[in-house]
Amino acid sequence: MKIVITGAxxxxxxxxxxxxxMSEKFKNATFIGWDMCSILYGVYSHNFDRMxxxxxxxxxxxxEVIQKILDDEKPDAVMVLPEVEVLYWSKHPFDIHHLVPSPEFCELAISKRKLFNILKGTGLVPLSEDLSRDAAFDINYKFHLEFPMWVRDASAGTASGKGSFMAHNIRELRAWIEINTGIDNFQISEFCPGGNYGVLCLFEKGKLLKLAIAExxxxxxxxVAVSGITGNTSKGRFLNNENIxxxxLDAIHRICDATNTIMNGVVVVDMKADANGIAKVTEINIRYVAYNCLLANAGFNLAEYHLITTLGQSRELSPELEIQFPKNNMWLRDVDALPIYIENPKNLGIGEYV
Structure with missing residues (x-):
């Protein structure tokens, strides 16, 4: 079997x-990657059979380039992963097994502004408003939100906490906008001080097949980031939480209803809990998160399930929607190191060892 992974x-x-x-079903497959190759580590790590x-x-x-690769390699399926590429394939599909959401869903979800506008008034998203650079420095502009407020880049497909900052007053807000010269349009929203969650979902023809929650x-x-958020998690855990x-899922279904579409593929709903502990949607990503392989370490191989479904074999999936994670679990990631999943981690005291 031959599999292409994009954005490799x-x-x-x-x-x-x-x-x-790590999958028994796919571990012996030939893996082909393609990418713009700006991240040289990915090029020279030689993880793929060909890049x-x-x-x-x-x-x-x-x-033209993609079609030639497909013609030459003749893969069994393509895992389309970066958001801009997911959006392209949703609009202009190639004749090969792949699984992405509809173009209407992608267009809406990839835009924070459109997403928040659709979900405004539902209680599913933090209170927010758009803020242009000019408006921020207009002394007559009336803010409808109170400080502290969260500010971030409102551009489509933004990742890694770009432009994110908690402003305590108008001086901090304007200073932050002033130094972020590469951003013209910001989103400001109520600051949510609670837990930070990612809800990873796999759909096929509107049916939810698999789900997992990470904190x-x-x-x-x-x-190195003023906000403390760099977009790459170093420590987290998996949860089972019905409210989250x-x-x-309510947010996903509302976007499907608003776009008159049926959900397909993998989406990750990013959420932040407000002062009352209620998880609010901050983004719906039409892509994987960086720590996704830790699910496989924990016994829930979402990438395997996704590829099985992409190949039209979802009937082979085990029936459970999610698995029950141990309440005391932890996962760790670090630079130049393989990720680690731990059940029942021990809190070491002085002089103790593991």
Whole structure:
């Protein structure tokens, strides 16, 4: 069997590959990667059997180059992973097994502004408003939110906490906007001080097949980001929580209803709990998160389930929607190190050892 993974140099794609190599069903497959190859570690780590350099989806040559690779390699399926590429394939599919959401869902979910506008007034998202650079410095502009507030880049497909900051007053807000010269449009929202969650979901033809909830606790190199959020989690855990699940699925279903579409593929609902502990949706990602392979370590191989479904074999999936994780579990990630999943971690005292 031959499988293509797109965006193959990125951390999340390399972790999908790691998950598939852990699968009894796919561990002996040939894995082909393609990417723009700007992340050189992904090029020279030689995790894939072959790595192709391809143009970005906005390049006129993208389709020609991709079609030639497909014609030459003749893969059994393509795992389309980066958000901009998922959006392209949803609009302009190739004649090969792949599984992505509808173009209408992708267009809406990839835009924080559109997503929040659709879910406004439902209680599913934090109170928010759009803020242009000019408006932020207009002394007559009336803010409808109270400080402290969360500010972030409102551009479509933004990741890794770009432009994120908690502003305690108007001076901090304007200073942050002033130094982030590469961002013209921001989103400001109520600050949610509670837990930080990711709800990973796999759908086929509107049916939810698999679901898992992760809580992000700490971030890699968090001290280098003013917000403390770098987009790459260093410490987390897996949860079973019906309220978080209900909120996440409600948001997905509302977006499907608003776009008159049926859900397909993998989506990750990012959530942050407000002051009352209620998880609010901050993003719906049409892509994997970077720590996805830790699910496979915990016995829930989402990438395997996704590929099985992509191949049209979802009837082979085990029937459970989710698994029950041990209440005391933890996973760890670090630079230049393999991720670690731990059940019942021990809190070491001085002089103790493991």
């Amino acid at each position: 140099c990125a951390v999340s794609s390399r972790n999908v590959l790691r998950s598939l190599k 192709y350099k391809v143009p970005g989806v906005n390049d006129p040559k993208y389709r 992000r606790l700490e971030y890699i190199m968090s001290k 699940k209900k909120q996440a």
